[in-house]
Amino acid sequence: MRKLKLALAVIGIGALTLTVAAGTLQAGADRISFPTDFEHKYSLYGVIDRPDLKIVRFFYVDKPSLKAAKAGKPMPYGTTLVMADKKAKLGPDGQPVLDKDGRMIAEGGWIKVQLQKKGKGWGDDHPANMKNGDWEYASFNPDGSRIADQKYDICFGCHNNRQSSSEDFTFLFAPYLRDHKKG
């Protein structure tokens, strides 16, 4: 009976921890607002073809942060990275159509917009295993409304693979800066 009670207590604590973590991640996402007109106001720093998902992913960064980072400074607080998806043009075989350089062709409007933003102290609320420095993530529909059931632990888990100081939890922005740094 004692062992059963102990087991139930452990399960309960585990469930509570997961609930708190999920709630913390959602609260973190709520810190980030949708950047209207980002495709014109921000700078494009990457385009990734995803033939497995049949989408084309566009990556933007806010211009003041790009300027600071290109000058050799660490990515500043306020750095806002946008990952925005469009559907890929498909051929009659249902596969992506490629241009002369083998690149997929995006068509239509945005289908999903996801953000990665850095704020001072933002990481303080997260448990160590669900923390990417001071970065938070947020997912939006193209009309700017939040995606209600987004699982942000996936973002944190994947970006944790780039936790070295040179990458600062980014997959494309750090390599872009290395290739485009001033001086």
Add this chain to the structure above:
Amino acid sequence: MRIFAFALAVLILAAGSAGAKEIQVTMKGMKYNPDKILAKRGDVLVLVNDDTVAHDAFIPTFGFGLNPGGIKPGETKRIALAKRGHFVVECVFHDTMKINVTVQ
């Protein structure tokens, strides 16, 4: 004369495609092998996961960005080299895995 020109054109096309090759890259021990590749436009990288863990090859280089999706142990993914230039292939899960690729 017309038949000769047609035959010549077919031969030239065949020679061009015959020059394209498949370049096998093995993923094992959290490494890509080879990790430096000099290729020609039209060649194909064949990524073979010979490791015990999943990998996820992707190209972050601006102008060449591509992520063909995760590669489980035993699986293979192909990357067609249709554009000239230099780019780096990384792994989403393992930041030390890199291939420097130059396409001529």
